[in-house]
Amino acid sequence: MSGSHDDGAPAALSAALDGCEGDPICDRCPKPADYFLYEPGRVETFVCWEHVSPVSAAVDDPADAHPGRPLALSL
Protein backbone atom coordinates (compact mmCIF):
# COMPACT_ATOMS: atom_id res chain seq x y z
CA MET A 1 0.00 0.00 0.00
CA SER A 2 1.35 3.38 -0.91
CA GLY A 3 -1.70 5.60 -1.04
CA SER A 4 -0.55 8.07 1.60
CA HIS A 5 2.51 10.25 1.16
CA ASP A 6 2.79 11.45 4.75
CA ASP A 7 3.26 8.16 6.59
CA GLY A 8 6.99 8.76 6.63
CA ALA A 9 6.93 11.90 8.74
CA PRO A 10 6.33 10.36 12.20
CA ALA A 11 8.83 7.60 11.45
CA ALA A 12 11.42 10.12 10.26
CA LEU A 13 10.82 12.23 13.36
CA SER A 14 11.34 9.36 15.77
CA ALA A 15 14.46 8.31 13.87
CA ALA A 16 15.80 11.87 14.04
CA LEU A 17 15.04 12.07 17.76
CA ASP A 18 16.86 8.79 18.28
CA GLY A 19 19.83 10.25 16.43
CA CYS A 20 20.25 13.31 18.62
CA GLU A 21 21.47 13.30 22.16
CA GLY A 22 19.20 15.25 24.46
CA ASP A 23 16.89 17.91 23.10
CA PRO A 24 16.96 18.66 19.38
CA ILE A 25 18.54 21.94 18.32
CA CYS A 26 17.55 24.18 15.40
CA ASP A 27 19.51 23.46 12.23
CA ARG A 28 19.96 27.17 11.48
CA CYS A 29 20.79 28.58 14.93
CA PRO A 30 21.73 27.42 18.45
CA LYS A 31 18.18 27.59 19.83
CA PRO A 32 16.15 24.58 20.93
CA ALA A 33 14.07 23.23 18.07
CA ASP A 34 10.31 23.70 18.07
CA TYR A 35 9.52 21.84 14.85
CA PHE A 36 10.70 18.90 12.80
CA LEU A 37 10.78 19.89 9.16
CA TYR A 38 10.06 17.04 6.79
CA GLU A 39 9.78 16.65 3.06
CA PRO A 40 10.17 13.08 1.77
CA GLY A 41 13.61 12.55 0.28
CA ARG A 42 14.60 16.22 0.57
CA VAL A 43 14.27 17.69 4.04
CA GLU A 44 14.65 16.11 7.45
CA THR A 45 15.76 18.63 10.03
CA PHE A 46 14.87 20.39 13.25
CA VAL A 47 14.09 24.10 13.30
CA CYS A 48 13.00 26.67 15.88
CA TRP A 49 9.81 28.74 15.49
CA GLU A 50 11.77 31.59 13.92
CA HIS A 51 13.30 29.43 11.24
CA VAL A 52 10.18 27.49 10.35
CA SER A 53 8.57 30.66 8.96
CA PRO A 54 10.91 31.30 5.99
CA VAL A 55 10.23 27.88 4.47
CA SER A 56 6.44 28.32 4.39
CA ALA A 57 5.99 24.91 5.92
CA ALA A 58 2.65 23.23 6.42
CA VAL A 59 2.52 23.21 10.22
CA ASP A 60 0.96 20.03 11.59
CA ASP A 61 -1.06 19.72 8.40
CA PRO A 62 0.14 16.85 6.20
CA ALA A 63 -2.66 17.49 3.71
CA ASP A 64 -1.23 20.95 3.03
CA ALA A 65 2.34 19.77 2.45
CA HIS A 66 3.60 19.22 -1.09
CA PRO A 67 6.93 19.30 -2.98
CA GLY A 68 8.59 22.59 -2.12
CA ARG A 69 6.44 22.99 0.98
CA PRO A 70 7.67 20.69 3.74
CA LEU A 71 5.61 19.50 6.64
CA ALA A 72 6.50 20.93 10.05
CA LEU A 73 5.65 18.73 13.01
CA SER A 74 5.57 20.60 16.30
CA LEU A 75 7.66 18.88 18.95
Ligand SMILES: [Zn+2]
Ligand atom coordinates in the same frame (compact mmCIF):
# COMPACT_ATOMS: atom_id res chain seq x y z
ZN1 LIG B 1 16.54 28.67 14.50
